[in-house]
Amino acid sequence: xxxxxxKTLLTRAAFRRYHQASSLLRPTVVASSSPSLNLRRWxxxxxxxxxxxxxxxxxxxxxxxxSAWNVEEGASFSAGDVLCSVETxxxxxxxxxxxxxxxxxxxxxxxxxxxxxxxxxxxxxDNAGDAGAFKDFTPEASAPAAAPAAPEPQAATPAPxxxxxxxxxxxxxxxxxxGDRVIASPRAHTLAKEKGYxxxxxxxxxxxxxxxxxxxxDVLDYxxxxxxxxxxxxxxxxxxxxxxxxxxxxxxxxxPQPVAGAGYTDYSLPQSAIELASRLHSSKKNVPHYYLTxxxxxxxxxxxxxxxxxxxxxxxxxxxxxxLKAAAAAMKTVPSANASWMDSFVRVYDSVDINVVVGNGSTxxxxxxxxxxxxxxxxxSDDFAAATSALEENEETPTAxxxxxxxxxxMVNVGMFGVKSCAPIIREPQACALALGVIENRIxxxxxxxxxxTYKESVMMTxxxxxxxxxxxxxxxxxxxxxxxxxxxxxMTLLFFFHFILGSLQIFIYNFFTPIWIRFTxxxx
Amino acid sequence: xxxxxATFDLTGSFETYNLESSPSDTITMSKSExxxxxxxxxxxxxxxxxxxxxxxxxxxxxxxxxxxxQEAVAxxxxxxxxxxxxxxxxxxxxxxxLARGGSVSxxxxxxxxxxxxxxxxxxxxxxxxxxxxxFFGGQGIVGAQVPVGLGLAFANHYNATPGKPMQVxxxxxxxxxxxxxxxxxxxxxxxxxxxxxxxCIENNHYGMGTSMDRHSSHSDYYKMGNHIPGLRVxxxxxxxxxxxxxxxxxxxxxxxxxxxxxxxxYRYHGHSMSDPGTTYRNREEIALTRSTRxxxxxxxxxxxxxxxxxxxxxxxxxxxxxxxxxxxxxVAKASSPPTIEPHLFEYVYTSGGGKExxxxxxxxxxxxxxxxxxx
Numbered sequence: 001x002x003x004x005x006x007k008t009l010l011t012r013a014a015f016r017r018y019h020q021a022s023s024l025l026r027p028t029v030v031a032s033s034s035p036s037l038n039l040r041r042w043x044x045x046x047x048x049x050x051x052x053x054x055x056x057x058x059x060x061x062x063x064x065x066x067s068a069w070n071v072e073e074g075a076s077f078s079a080g081d082v083l084c085s086v087e088t089x090x091x092x093x094x095x096x097x098x099x100x101x102x103x104x105x106x107x108x109x110x111x112x113x114x115x116x117x118x119x120x121x122x123x124x125x126d127n128a129g130d131a132g133a134f135k136d137f138t139p140e141a142s143a144p145a146a147a148p149a150a151p152e153p154q155a156a157t158p159a160p161x162x163x164x165x166x167x168x169x170x171x172x173x174x175x176x177x178x179g180d181r182v183i184a185s186p187r188a189h190t191l192a193k194e195k196g197y198x199x200x201x202x203x204x205x206x207x208x209x210x211x212x213x214x215x216x217x218d219v220l221d222y223x224x225x226x227x228x229x230x231x232x233x234x235x236x237x238x239x240x241x242x243x244x245x246x247x248x249x250x251x252x253x254x255x256p257q258p259v260a261g262a263g264y265t266d267y268s269l270p271q272s273a274i275e276l277a278s279r280l281h282s283s284k285k286n287v288p289h290y291y292l293t294x295x296x297x298x299x300x301x302x303x304x305x306x307x308x309x310x311x312x313x314x315x316x317x318x319x320x321x322x323x324l325k326a327a328a329a330a331m332k333t334v335p336s337a338n339a340s341w342m343d344s345f346v347r348v349y350d351s352v353d354i355n356v357v358v359g360n361g362s363t364x365x366x367x368x369x370x371x372x373x374x375x376x377x378x379x380x381s382d383d384f385a386a387a388t389s390a391l392e393e394n395e396e397t398p399t400a401x402x403x404x405x406x407x408x409x410x411m412v413n414v415g416m417f418g419v420k421s422c423a424p425i426i427r428e429p430q431a432c433a434l435a436l437g438v439i440e441n442r443i444x445x446x447x448x449x450x451x452x453x454t455y456k457e458s459v460m461m462t463x464x465x466x467x468x469x470x471x472x473x474x475x476x477x478x479x480x481x482x483x484x485x486x487x488x489x490x491x492m493t494l495l496f497f498f499h500f501i502l503g504s505l506q507i508f509i510y511n512f513f514t515p516i517w518i519r520f521t522x523x524x525x
Numbered sequence: 526x527x528x529x530x531a532t533f534d535l536t537g538s539f540e541t542y543n544l545e546s547s548p549s550d551t552i553t554m555s556k557s558e559x560x561x562x563x564x565x566x567x568x569x570x571x572x573x574x575x576x577x578x579x580x581x582x583x584x585x586x587x588x589x590x591x592x593x594x595q596e597a598v599a600x601x602x603x604x605x606x607x608x609x610x611x612x613x614x615x616x617x618x619x620x621x622x623l624a625r626g627g628s629v630s631x632x633x634x635x636x637x638x639x640x641x642x643x644x645x646x647x648x649x650x651x652x653x654x655x656x657x658x659x660f661f662g663g664q665g666i667v668g669a670q671v672p673v674g675l676g677l678a679f680a681n682h683y684n685a686t687p688g689k690p691m692q693v694x695x696x697x698x699x700x701x702x703x704x705x706x707x708x709x710x711x712x713x714x715x716x717x718x719x720x721x722x723x724x725c726i727e728n729n730h731y732g733m734g735t736s737m738d739r740h741s742s743h744s745d746y747y748k749m750g751n752h753i754p755g756l757r758v759x760x761x762x763x764x765x766x767x768x769x770x771x772x773x774x775x776x777x778x779x780x781x782x783x784x785x786x787x788x789x790x791y792r793y794h795g796h797s798m799s800d801p802g803t804t805y806r807n808r809e810e811i812a813l814t815r816s817t818r819x820x821x822x823x824x825x826x827x828x829x830x831x832x833x834x835x836x837x838x839x840x841x842x843x844x845x846x847x848x849x850x851x852x853x854x855x856v857a858k859a860s861s862p863p864t865i866e867p868h869l870f871e872y873v874y875t876s877g878g879g880k881e882x883x884x885x886x887x888x889x890x891x892x893x894x895x896x897x898x899x900x
Contacts, residue, residue: 055581059799080793080812093801098574117583189865 047130049104049123051139056117057086057093063116064088066108074131076102083122084110101126105134183207184214191219283428287341288469291423294481296488298439298459301326304491312378319439320356320413321381325494327411327434328352328372330484337480338408340429341470353407355427358388365391366427368407377494406430415439421462431471432480437462530555531831538765542748542755542785548772552764556833560842562604562763563824566596567843569620570821571850572629573794576619576636580798584858585636588650588665589798592620595790597820598727599624601766602695605774611677613661613670614697616651617727617792621697626658629853634860641860645868668705671696671724675711678722678783685721690778695723701732703746715783716753722783723773724750727760733796734805747787760788761818764827791818 054064064086071077071084082094083103101124108121115121120139125131182201184192192200200214205222209215259266269277301322308317331338331352339348352373355366367387372380408430414422415438422435439461446456463484467477487493532553541547573593579585592599595617603624606612614621619632627643635642636650643653653663661677664670674696685691702708703726715722726746730737737744747755754776758769766788773784791814795802802811816822828834834842863869 053582055578056583057581057801059586078815080808080815082808094803098577117581186865186870 046137047125047127047133049125049130049134050101051120052122052124053118054086054108054115054121055095057088057095058090061088061090061117063114065114066110066112066121067092068110069106071103073103073106074128076100076128102128102131104131105137107137107139182214183212185209185216187216188214188219191216195219197222197224279428280425283425287426287428289423289426289466290469290474290477292465292467292474292477292481293421294463294465294485296461296463296485297444298461298488301488301491302459308377316385317377317381318384321377321384322491322494323436323488324354324356324369324372324380324384324411325377326484326487326491327354327409329487329494330480331409332373333483333487334476334480336476337432337467337472339431339471340408341431341468342429346471349408352409353405355407355410355430356384356387357410357412358391366410367391368405370407410434411436415461421464423464424466426466426468431468432477433466434484435464435466437464531833533764533827533831535762535765535768538759538762539769540747540757542745542757543750543752544754544756544776546772546776548756548758548769552768554764554767556831558604559824559828559831559833562600562767563821563828563839564842564846565603565624566600566763566821566824567846568629568850569593569596569599569623571847572623572632573619575629575633575850575854577794577798579633579636579854585650586638588616589636590615590617590650590796591794591798592617592792594793594814594820595727595729595760595788596620597763597766597823598697598760598788598790601760601763602697602725602770604763604767605770606695607692609659609692610774611659611661611674611681611692611694612697613664613674613677613694615667615670615699615702616663616665617699618651618653618663622653622655622660622663625660626655627653629850630856632857633854634857637857637860638862639857639860640863640868641857645871646860646863647868647872668698668702668708671698671702671705671708671711675715675720675722678715678720679718682718682720690775691721691780693721693723693774693777695725697725697727699732700726700728700730700737700744700746701735701740703749704741712750712753712783712785716750719780719782721777721780723777724753724783724785726785726787727790728787729790729792731792731796731805734800736805745787747785750783750785753783753785755785755787757787757789760790761820761823763820763824 054066056062057064066084067087068085070082077083077097078100079098081097083097084095085092086095103122104125105123106121107123108115108119123134123137125134184200184207189200192198192203197203197219200219203219203222205214205218206212207214208218256268258268298319301319305317305319305322335348338352339346351371353368353370354372355368357364357366359365367390369380369383369387406427406429410424410427410430410433412422412424412433413436415436418438421437424433424435426433439459441457442460443455444458444460446453448456463481465477465481465484472480530553532551534551535548536550539548570593573591576585576589576591580589599620602612612621612625619636622643623629623632630641631643632653633642634640635644635646635648635653638646638649640646642648643655648654648663651663651665654661661673662670664673674694677696678694681692681694696711698705698708708724711722712724714720715724726749728737728746732740743749745757747757749755756769756773759765769786773786777784793802793811793815794800825839828839829836
C-alpha cells in the first residue's frame with residue numbers, strides 16, 4: 001500500500017518538476033488533486049506555481065523598488081487587484097494582477113532596495129491549498145527575462161579577444177561578434193557579395209557615409225591586399241591589457257596629413273596628444289578641484305629683480321624664477337600642499353619639484369625644475385633657462401632630461417596672452433597647481449598716509465591656485481596662497497630660505513593650521 | 526445532460542435609430558456553437574493577459590493595445606459574418622487577427638518580432654493583416670481605417686453578384702475616433718451610393734484617457750449618421766452582438782445602404798501598455814465591470830443556465846486553453862527575428878521587381894515614365 005502510494009507520488013512529483021519553470025507563464029498540470037503537504041515536501045518539488053518577476057511597468061523602466069505590498073502570503077487576489085506598489089524612477093505605479101490567484105510567497109520585502117526588472121519578487125499559485133508549500137522557496141535561476149538581455153550586451157562588447165600569437169591571421173579575426181551590427185547600406189552589402197569579399201562585417205572597412213555608414217563607394221575603394229595586415233597586427237598584439245602602452249613603446253609613426261572634408265578638416269592626433277588628453281580628462285574627472293584666487297603686488301619683486309640683475313654678472317634672473325622660488329618658499333611654509341593623494345594615504349614630499357608649463361607655439365611641455373626649495377635662485381634660473389632653450393632647439397619631442405617627468409607642483413603662466421587669471425587643471429598625482437595671469441598696472445588704494453592722492457599705481461598680477469580637496473582643504477590652500485603672496489610682496493624673505501635652520505623657524509610659526517589628515521594621526525598605544 | 530440548442534432572451538440589448546425593423550428579441554444557439562464562442566473568447570482573454578505579462582517582462586516592446594473586456598464584440602461579429610465579408614479595425618487588433626485566420630503563436634510571434642509572426646515580424650502590434658481571411662488590419666492612425674473600409678465596401682458592391690446578397694464591409698473604430706472628419710466623409714459616400722458599409726463604434730467610454738462626456742458633445746454614436754440608420758448593442762453580451770450583427774448584415778447586404786452600429790463595451794487595461802488605466806477612472810469602476818458585466822462570466826453563466834455545460838467542464842476547457850496558449854507562446858518565442866537576407870526586402874516590391882515591371886490593365890492610365898522621369 002505504502003509503496004504504491006509512494007510510486008504514485010514519485011511520478012506525480014516528476015511530472016510536477018517538469019512543469020516547474022521559473023517563467024512568468026507556466027503550463028498547468030492536469031492532475032489537480034494532491035496528497036498532503038508533508039509528502040510533497042519529501043520529494044522537494046513544488047506544486048504548480050508561477051514565479052512573478054519585477055514587472056516593467058513602463059517602457060523605459062529598468063529597475064524599481066517595491067514600496068509596499070498590498071497582499072500577504074496566503075491571501076487570494078482577483079484580476080484587477082493591486083498586488084504591490086512599485087516605485088519607478090518616474091512615479092509610484094501599482095502592479096495589478098491579471099488573473100485570480102493566491103500569494104504563495106513574497107520573495108522581496110517592501111523597501112528592499114532597487115532591483116532590476118525580471119528579478120523574482122513573488123510566487124503565486126492557483127489553489128489556496130498549495131500556498132503553504134512555499135515557505136522555503138528560493139528562486140533557482142534568475143528570471144529568463146533578464147537572461148536574453150544579458151548575453152546580448154556581453155556578446156556585443158567589442159572584442160579585444162585574447163588571441164594567442166600562434167593563431168594564423170585569419171581575415172575574420174577579430175571580427176565584431178554576432179551581437180554587433182555593422183552599419184552598411186544594402187548596396188554595399190550586395191557589392192561585397194558580388195566582389196567575393198564575403199560578409200561585410202568581416203572586412204573592417206571604415207565607413208564614410210552618414211553616421212559612419214559603409215557605403216558602396218567604400219566597398220569599391222576597399223583593397224583586400226591591405227586587409228591581412230590589419231588582421232595580423234590585431235592578432236600579434238595579445239590584448240591582455242590596454243593596447244596603449246604597447247603602442248607607445250613602438251616607434252612613433254609619422255602623423256598623417258589633415259584630411260579635408262565638406263565643411264571640416266580632420267587632424268590626426270599623435271599618440272602623445274591622445275595620452276595628454278586622456279590624462280587631463282582623468283584628472284578633471286577624478287580630482288575634486290577647487291580654486292583660490294589672490295592678487296599679488298609685484299612692485300618689490302620687480303625692484304629686487306632689477307637689483308639682482310645689475311649686481312650679478314650675466315644676470316638673467318626673470319620674474320618667473322623669482323615666482324618659482326616664492327612658490328617653493330610657500331611650500332616650505334605649508335608643506336602639506338607638497339603632497340599626493342594615494343587613495344589610502346597621503347604622501348608628503350620632502351623636496352619641491354615644480355613642473356613649469358611652457359609652450360613652443362603648438363605644443364605644451366612641462367619640464368621639471370628639481371628641488372627648487374633648497375637650491376639657490378641662480379641655480380633654479382639656470383635650470384629653467386636650459387629647459388626653455390632645449391625647447392627652442394628641438395622642434396619635435398624634446399628629449400632633454402626632465403621633460404617627461406612629473407614633479408610635485410605645477411606652475412603655468414598665461415600672462416603673455418593678456419589673460420588675467422586661469423584656473424588650471426591639476427596634474428595627477430600632484431595636489432596643487434598655480435596659474436599666474438598677466439602683469440599689468442592697476443590702480444590700487446594708496447596706503448601712504450602722508451600722500452595727497454588716495455590711489456596709486458601698482459604692478460599687479462592675479463594668481464589662481466587649484467587644489468585637490470582630498471589633500472589640501474580650504475584653510476590649508478588659503479594659507480599657502482597667503483604665504484605665497486607674502487613671499488612675493490616681501491621678496492627679501494626669499495633670501496631666508498637659503499638657510500635651512502631659519503626655514504624651520506618659519507615652519508613653526510606658520511603651521512597653526514594643519515590639514516585634517518594630519519590631525520587625525522593615531523596615537524601610539 | 527444538455528440539449529442541443531436553446532433560445533436566449535435578448536430584450537433590452539438593442540436600441541434602434543431610424544429603423545423600422547430591429548433585431549430579434551431572442552436568439553437560438555446550439556451548444557457546440559456557444560461553446561466554440563466561449564473557447565474563442567477565453568483564448569482571446571488568455572492571449573491578452575499573456576501579452577500583458579510578456580510586455581512587463583520586456584519581451585514585447587513598443588506599442589501594445591489590449592482588447593480584454595471587449596472579446597464579445599470581435600467574437601460576435603465573426604460569428605455573424607461570412608469569411609468573405611471584409612473586416613478592418615484599429616490598432617486594438619490582436620483579437621480580431623486571432624479570430625480572422627490567426628493563431629496565438631502567430632499573433633504573439635508577431636509581437637515578439639519573430640519571423641513566425643503573422644506579418645513576418647515586420648508589422649508589430651498595430652499592423653496585423655490577413656488577406657486570405659479578408660482581414661485588412663491593424664491600423665495605427667486613429668480613424669484611418671474607416672475610409673479604407675469604405676473602399677472595401679465599394680469593392681464588395683462592385684463585385685457583387687446580382688440576385689445574391691452583397692458581402693459587407695465593417696470598419697471598427699473607437700468612441701475617441703468617432704468624430705474624425707474622414708468618417709463623416711465616408712458616411713456621406715456610403716449613404717449616397719448605398720454601399721454595404723458598417724460603421725462599427727466600439728464604445729469603451731474612453732478615448733485614451735478622456736472620458737466620453739469630455740471628448741464628445743454627442744455621445745449617442747449610433748445616431749451619428751443623421752439619416753443613416755443606427756443600432757446600439759450591448760457589447761458585453763455575445764448573443765446580443767451576434768444577433769445584432771446578423772440583423773445589420775442582412776440589412777446592409779440587402780442594398781439598403783450603410784448602418785452605424787454602436788457596441789457598448791469596456792476595456793480593463795489602459796489605452797495601451799504605457800497607460801496604467803487608473804488615472805482617469807476608478808478601480809471600483811473597473812472592478813464593478815469585471816464582476817457584473819464581464820463577457821466571459823456571462824457566457825459561462827449562460828452555458829450553465831442552459832445546461833450546455835457544468836462548472837467542471839468549463840474549468841476543464843479553461844485549463845486546456847491555458848495550456849494551449851502557453852504552448853503557443855513557447856512556439857512563438859522559439860521562432861527567430863527576421864534577417865536582412867532574405868526577409869528585409871521581401872514584400873517591398875511586387876514579385877518581379879519595381880514599378881516599371883508592374884503590368885497594369887489597359888484601362889489604367891499610368892504616367893509616361895520616359896517623359897516624367899524625375900525620381
